[in-house]
Amino acid sequence: MLQRWVIGFTxxxxxxxxxxxxxxxxxxxxxxxxxxxxxxxxxxxxGELFVRVSQHDQRxxxxxxxxxxxxxxxxxxxxDTEIREATGSQHLLLLSNGSSLKGQLLAIRGGExxxxxxxxxxxxxxxxxxxxxxxAAQVSRIYLGxxxxxxxxxxxxxxxxxxxxxxxxGMNTPGAIRVGATGGWVSTGMRVRRGELLxxxxxxxxxxxxxxxxxxxxxxxxxxxxxxxxxxVNAGALIGRVGNSQPFGIGDQAxxxxxxxxxxxxxxxxxxxxxxxxxxxxxxNRQRR
Numbered sequence: 001m002l003q004r005w006v007i008g009f010t011x012x013x014x015x016x017x018x019x020x021x022x023x024x025x026x027x028x029x030x031x032x033x034x035x036x037x038x039x040x041x042x043x044x045x046x047g048e049l050f051v052r053v054s055q056h057d058q059r060x061x062x063x064x065x066x067x068x069x070x071x072x073x074x075x076x077x078x079x080d081t082e083i084r085e086a087t088g089s090q091h092l093l094l095l096s097n098g099s100s101l102k103g104q105l106l107a108i109r110g111g112e113x114x115x116x117x118x119x120x121x122x123x124x125x126x127x128x129x130x131x132x133x134x135x136a137a138q139v140s141r142i143y144l145g146x147x148x149x150x151x152x153x154x155x156x157x158x159x160x161x162x163x164x165x166x167x168x169x170g171m172n173t174p175g176a177i178r179v180g181a182t183g184g185w186v187s188t189g190m191r192v193r194r195g196e197l198l199x200x201x202x203x204x205x206x207x208x209x210x211x212x213x214x215x216x217x218x219x220x221x222x223x224x225x226x227x228x229x230x231x232x233v234n235a236g237a238l239i240g241r242v243g244n245s246q247p248f249g250i251g252d253q254a255x256x257x258x259x260x261x262x263x264x265x266x267x268x269x270x271x272x273x274x275x276x277x278x279x280x281x282x283x284x285n286r287q288r289r
Contacts, residue, residue, distance in 0.1 A: 025039050026071040027071075028051055028061075031177065035075055040121075068142070090187070091125075093123075093142050095139065103127030105123070105125055109121075179281075180268075181276035182273045187264075200253070206277070208221060208225075220233060233249045235271075238250045240256070241267070243260065
């Protein structure tokens with residue numbers, strides 16, 4: 001009798017484990033377009049996503065380099081309605097009941113192989129100023145801001161080949177963040193602390209109007225844009241913002257101190273984005289004091 005009970009309990013436990021593992025599996029699409037599949041294990045406060053691809057292969061990637069976590073498919077055949085919503089700087093959370101939220105994915109914790117393994121897997125999402133927690137089975141897809149295959153599709157189609165395509169050179173840099181000239185604020189996925197020094201390595205060039213010579217690198221062009229987020233800074237310069245705080249200039253500075261605590265966003269400083277093209281490719285590193 002005891003043996004039957006043990007066998008039955010083991011079968012139930014293994015069944016629950018299999019269901020949990022299936023709920024945690026996802027296709028991860030990187031910002032360089034590459035994909036891999038595995039079990040989502042954890043998203044840490046330092047912005048690192050852990051994915052178990054196989055028993056001996058645990059991937060550890062900066063969430064800033066992730067474009068999409070797709071638990072409902074293979075990151076292909078995505079609905080146009082979702083893609084249009086995913087072009088902005090906010091994260092887009094799609095739930096299995098068909099509803100959606102915009103905000104910021106803060107953490108994934110609990111469940112097997114995480115630091116909180118005694119708790120159920122939970123996705124923590126900030127929306128409308130409050131944190132909400134969802135179980136693994138409730139989450140369908142998470143777009144992590146500025147979805148790269150939609151943000152500039154229209155601009156690329158309507159811009160001559162010698163401008164938009166050329167300006168996007170260098171987009172395959174591993175771990176880089178694409179800051180499109182038409183996409184507004186782009187979340188880096190990095191939580192920063194006030195006074196923390198970050199180094200920025202920025203490549204690429206943006207076009208700021210239909211005038212082919214109106215271009216800028218990270219430091220900006222030789223003119224101003226009065227209606228831009230930072231009118232005192234050159235048009236086209238790389239700028240930053242922490243949460244919803246006031247923006248600040250980054251440009252081509254080697255290092256920049258963070259003015260507040262929160263999630264870092266990047267943008268191109270301009271007052272009319274609809275006629276822009278191109279993108280900056282930005283890699284960010286935390287500096288040790």
